[in-house]
Amino acid sequence: MLEITGLKKTFTTGFINKRSAKAVDGIDFCINDHEMFGLVGESGCGKTTVGRLILRLIEPTDGQIIFNGIDLLKLDKKALRNIRPQLQIIFQDPESSLHPRMRIGDIIAEPLKLYDLVSKEGRNVKVMELIDKVGLNPEHINRYPHELSGGQSQRAMLARVLALAPRLIIADEPTSSLDVSVQAQILSLLKDAQKEYGFSCLFISHDLNIIRNMTQRMGVMYLGKLVEIGFTADIFKNALHPYTMALLSAIPLADLLAKRKRIILKEEMPNRMELPTGCRFRTRCNFKDKICETSAPAMVNVGNGHQVACHFPQKA
Amino acid sequence: MSLLSIEHLESQFVTEDGLVKAVDNVDLEIDRSETLGLVGESGCGKTVLALSILKLLSENTKINGKIVYKGKDLLKLNDADLQAIRGKEIAHIFQNPLNSLNPVLSVGFQICEPFMLHQNARKAQALREAVKMLNLVGIPLPSERAKEYPHEFSGGMRQRVMIAMGLACRPSLIIADEPTRGLDPTIQAQVVELMKELIETSGASMLLITHDLSLAAELCDKIAVMYSGEILEYADTKEFFKKPAHPYSVGFLESLPSRSMKPIRGTSLSLINPPRGCRFCPRCDQSTKKCKDIHPELKKVKDGQFARCHLYA
Numbered sequence: 001m002l003e004i005t006g007l008k009k010t011f012t013t014g015f016i017n018k019r020s021a022k023a024v025d026g027i028d029f030c031i032n033d034h035e036m037f038g039l040v041g042e043s044g045c046g047k048t049t050v051g052r053l054i055l056r057l058i059e060p061t062d063g064q065i066i067f068n069g070i071d072l073l074k075l076d077k078k079a080l081r082n083i084r085p086q087l088q089i090i091f092q093d094p095e096s097s098l099h100p101r102m103r104i105g106d107i108i109a110e111p112l113k114l115y116d117l118v119s120k121e122g123r124n125v126k127v128m129e130l131i132d133k134v135g136l137n138p139e140h141i142n143r144y145p146h147e148l149s150g151g152q153s154q155r156a157m158l159a160r161v162l163a164l165a166p167r168l169i170i171a172d173e174p175t176s177s178l179d180v181s182v183q184a185q186i187l188s189l190l191k192d193a194q195k196e197y198g199f200s201c202l203f204i205s206h207d208l209n210i211i212r213n214m215t216q217r218m219g220v221m222y223l224g225k226l227v228e229i230g231f232t233a234d235i236f237k238n239a240l241h242p243y244t245m246a247l248l249s250a251i252p253l254a255d256l257l258a259k260r261k262r263i264i265l266k267e268e269m270p271n272r273m274e275l276p277t278g279c280r281f282r283t284r285c286n287f288k289d290k291i292c293e294t295s296a297p298a299m300v301n302v303g304n305g306h307q308v309a310c311h312f313p314q315k316a
Numbered sequence: 317m318s319l320l321s322i323e324h325l326e327s328q329f330v331t332e333d334g335l336v337k338a339v340d341n342v343d344l345e346i347d348r349s350e351t352l353g354l355v356g357e358s359g360c361g362k363t364v365l366a367l368s369i370l371k372l373l374s375e376n377t378k379i380n381g382k383i384v385y386k387g388k389d390l391l392k393l394n395d396a397d398l399q400a401i402r403g404k405e406i407a408h409i410f411q412n413p414l415n416s417l418n419p420v421l422s423v424g425f426q427i428c429e430p431f432m433l434h435q436n437a438r439k440a441q442a443l444r445e446a447v448k449m450l451n452l453v454g455i456p457l458p459s460e461r462a463k464e465y466p467h468e469f470s471g472g473m474r475q476r477v478m479i480a481m482g483l484a485c486r487p488s489l490i491i492a493d494e495p496t497r498g499l500d501p502t503i504q505a506q507v508v509e510l511m512k513e514l515i516e517t518s519g520a521s522m523l524l525i526t527h528d529l530s531l532a533a534e535l536c537d538k539i540a541v542m543y544s545g546e547i548l549e550y551a552d553t554k555e556f557f558k559k560p561a562h563p564y565s566v567g568f569l570e571s572l573p574s575r576s577m578k579p580i581r582g583t584s585l586s587l588i589n590p591p592r593g594c595r596f597c598p599r600c601d602q603s604t605k606k607c608k609d610i611h612p613e614l615k616k617v618k619d620g621q622f623a624r625c626h627l628y629a
Contacts, residue, residue: 042500042501042502042503043500149583151583152583179357179358179527180357180527180568180571180572180573181357181567181568181571181579181580182357182579182583183571183573184571184573184577184578184579184580185579185580185581187573187577188577188578188579206500206501207573208501209572209573209574210573210577212573213573213577246502246505247501247502249505250501250502250504250505251501251574252529252530252533252572252574253530253574254574254575255557256529256530256533256534256557256569256574257533257553257554257557257558260534262505262508262509263505264505264506264509265502265505265506268470268472268473268503269500284502
């Protein structure tokens, strides 16, 4: 349904001393119909940029994004506008993505108005239906965003997105600012909505436990490149990239008293302006060798759609 | 005798909408070399409780009760006596290191300050100590990095600097408020390992404030669960994670992404006019009429486990 090939985005800074940062540096993946695809990585790895590139909220430097057979990057403004209702995004911070001077009811009705999907009379009915669906109360319609809690704002955001019945939702850390008990509410709401509406979803998160709960397939990103892709269950059972292994070793287990053997990585993520030669992960890798300094590993398929980019994929 | 004992602590803010009881009748004890985890969700009052200990709250806060540290009631001390304890005896590691470090002073100087203030060290000697501390918390090239400013450090490094400042005068008690918040998982892993090691070697006690139950499980000997200004459960870490007693603790644990991610219905309530009965009653699946009417006391469930719930009356 969504096929991404060779997607790249380079940001340049500076006027005389032009320097460039490769935020996304050639990534390929696809999302199937009705699928939740998880994109995981640490801050600054480029995962948010990927989400925004797909919607063309920022223009890619290079690559191809095919959505239901249409190349999104070839569309002109008008055609893009016409296809946008099918592609929606839920942002990280719900409070700053809802217009502070509009009432919740108007915020949810706005997309219906813009795309003229429902007649004027039907709009209120539709808004009430959506409000109910996301678990808000009718009285919230007349409230302003600052009067809602973080969880309620995110519910309103979801209602607004669902109003257009999109085919693909990009959920960019939709619960990173919420408490766990509320986070669980929003995630189960998103899961239920997906069952009912059947949209596909690119779920961006830094929390591997959430990815495991929410997604069928996932990709792990490091410094602008995907290092591992596969079925979520496969990656959790048999991670092959040393970075994925380190991430997995650091997550909380269901039995919180169980001893975790964390894999501690050296140093921190290098500066994106001065990428290491060869494999990008080698400066922090515990398994690196000579070859990692000179050649960047290519994505290799190891079966069942499980792909890894490493010279020495580890067997757990 | 315990190192710190908090008795009937109340911290209240006077606001236009009414009196906010951010901390409401809290009793806690921390023994020597013990780590107590104070866990709860945002707005439950855990940070206010921590700030009350060293009287770091604004003027419009009313604090009642007793905070006894090594036999002295901190709430009765004058400013000068309290200043002698802050940073030397009890250190506070604040959340959000970027806001807590002074942006116009070098990192080295900021770590020097406690040495110069509390140990009358000369600047040169204090700086040597500061470099030692930076080395201890695992910052590479410490003597060069000491000359740099906070904005030149990454998030994980800044957190290490905060830890170095906190440990500088070898305090007996460390209050660490969300020390890993906002850090990436691989960096979080580094910081947690560092804290574990430092607590073990220094023998200090710690009050760890966090919303992250897995962090509390790893670092703490005892757990106190806070909700809406009150302690709902207080237990040995092992007992707590094996079998949490309070329905809120059970729900909190079950809502974790590492568990079933089962939500707790509803949201936490306003601290201005808390209900008469149990504060968790509106969200509790096991509530009865009694819960609505009568406020439960903290009762013993079994050895090493206490809960504020009528189920255990």
